Each structure stands twice: as structure tokens, then as C-alpha cells.
Amino acid sequence: MDHTFPDDLKGKCCVITGGAGVIGCALVEALARAGVKTGIIDLNGELAICKAKEIADSTGGKVIGIAANVLEKASLFEAKKTINDALGPVDLLINAAGGNSPKATTGAEFIDGADIDHLERTFFGLDLEGFRTVFDLNFMGTLLTTMVFARDMVERNGGAILNISSMNSFRPLTRIPAYSAAKASINNFTAWLAVHLARRSVRVNAIAPGFFLTEQNRFLLYEKESGSLSPRGRKIINATPMQRFGTPDELQDATLFLLSNRSKFITGTVLPIDGGFSAYSGV
Ligand code: NAD
16 A cells, blocks of 8 residues: 655654554554654553554654543643654644443343333443443543644644544444444534634544444454354444445545645545445445
8 A cells, every 4th residue: 555645744743542552553554654753642551652663663653652541631741741852743633542331332222122121231221430431532532632732733823633433423323322422522523623723724524434343342243252243243244335344454545635735625524434334224
């Protein structure tokens, strides 16, 4: 794959949250190949440092890893200082920290006659703490991080922000209401912030990935014991016209495009990358 097309990215400084995760690492690799200096921020600092070294070694790029929590502003300010000292002012931001949790997932898809005696498996049994954790990680983690890192862009009159949304943001999937609501909020926030920052030449867009197999969703898509597709995994494949899960490298070029000047008149959009999932009515 040719990662050199957006030459204007060369030498820029990008921060990516959740950058030690499966999708994050694929994006960091693409950034490093495009000559972007990248700061990986992740709750798992050890993994962030290890992935940064691995990607720097394999691409020859400048990548550093830092432990920080996207839900703690003080920890983000500390990370910003380290990044500014090592890589310079921040030009680009990718908000990729996010995910779902079994604690914010209902046991049942629908409430039917059989569930009426087991409402704890439904919406009524949702653990509020679990719900709040997932909502905050996906939405507040994007909001707070942007508050901390977009300042450099506004002060220097230029930059680009990419939020990571999801298919859930357009039509919620069953069982995961906190994740769906948070990703829908990200779309709304993307449009709002794009307008707010437009006069300082800072663009804000999002990508909405379809289904990519990672640790956070494996428990929903595959049976633990047999390793075969779960009924939910099978439904997703059937609802994806391309009939497969995506691979993280399939998010790389869209990311580079939306961060680079090649998309300089595009702001406030959410781009689905989903093998046709969002276009398909099922009939
Ligand atoms: P992942 O679990 O592999 O990566 C998420 C990373 O975020 C992890 O490294 C984790 O340590 C980090 N993280 C978690 N909490 C944090 C916090 N409080 N502060 C800082 N870092 C934190 O997941 P992924 O699949 O690579 O997901 C990346 C993004 O893509 C997420 O926003 C996810 O919602 C989104 N997404 C994923 C899919 C998919 O199919 N995998 C689909 C649509 C959207």
C-alpha cells in the first residue's frame, strides 16, 4: 500500500489516544510511514511504549508512547507537556480511545414473554456504573482530549482532528446502549466542533468503522468454546454486503486523507468504512 500520497503530513505532530490498541496501532503505523511524528497516549503506558518502539523500528518514524488517562485532564496536560517537549506543537489529533464493556451490555436483545420474569437481563438490569464508564470513555474521553490538544492548533491557526465513531452511531445495535449513545454523541460533537473551529482553519471529521475483530468485541462475535461465529457474529456478516469483518489496515488511507490537506474543504463529516453495512437494508 502506498502511504506517501499526502506529503503535507510529513513532519507534522500527531497525538493519538488509545494508540496502543488494535486499530490505533494500524493508524500509528500509517502515520509513521507518512512521516508524521506521533505521540501514542494510552491507559496502558507499558504497551504504548512498547508499540511505539516497535513501529518506530519498523518504519524509521518518530513515535513515542505515554501513559495517560483520557478521562483525567491533569494526566492529559502532563502528556501534552511531554509531547510538546519531544515532538513540538500538536498539529493533528486522533481520538481512538474507546470501547464497550460486558457491564454495559444487556443479556437479552428484546423483552419478550420469556424475559418478563428475568428483567435483570434487559435494560432494567443495566449496571449504571458500567453504563457511565462506557459512555464516558467514548464521549468524555474525546471531549477532554480535544480540549487539551486542540489548543495548539487553534493558537497556530491550523490543524485536523479525527474522531473514531462507529456503525452504532447511525442505528444502534442491540444490547449495547451506552456505546451506541456515546458514538452518536461523537457524530454530533464532530459537526458542532467543526463549525466552532472552522475560522481557525482546524477541521474536524470522523470515521465510522463497521466491524473489525478486536479484543473488545471478540466475546460478542465468536463463541468462546468452539471458536465459531456467534449468532450475533453471523448476523453481522449476513448484514455486511462484503460478507466479512474489516481489517485495521483498511482504515489507514481514509485516516491519512482526512488528516491531510487533500481534504482541506472537508469538515464536520462522518465517513463509514464498513463493507456496505450502513447502505444495506437487508433486502
Ligand atoms: P482496543 O481495545 O484494541 O483499543 C483501545 C485502546 O484504548 C486500548 O489500548 C486501551 O488501553 C485504550 N484505553 C482504554 N481506556 C483508556 C483511557 N481511559 N485512557 C486512555 N486510553 C484508554 O480497541 P480498538 O478496536 O482498537 O478500538 C479503537 C477505537 O475504534 C475505539 O474508539 C472503538 O470504539 C472504535 N471502533 C472499533 C470497532 C471495531 O470493530 N473494533 C468498530 C468501530 C469503532
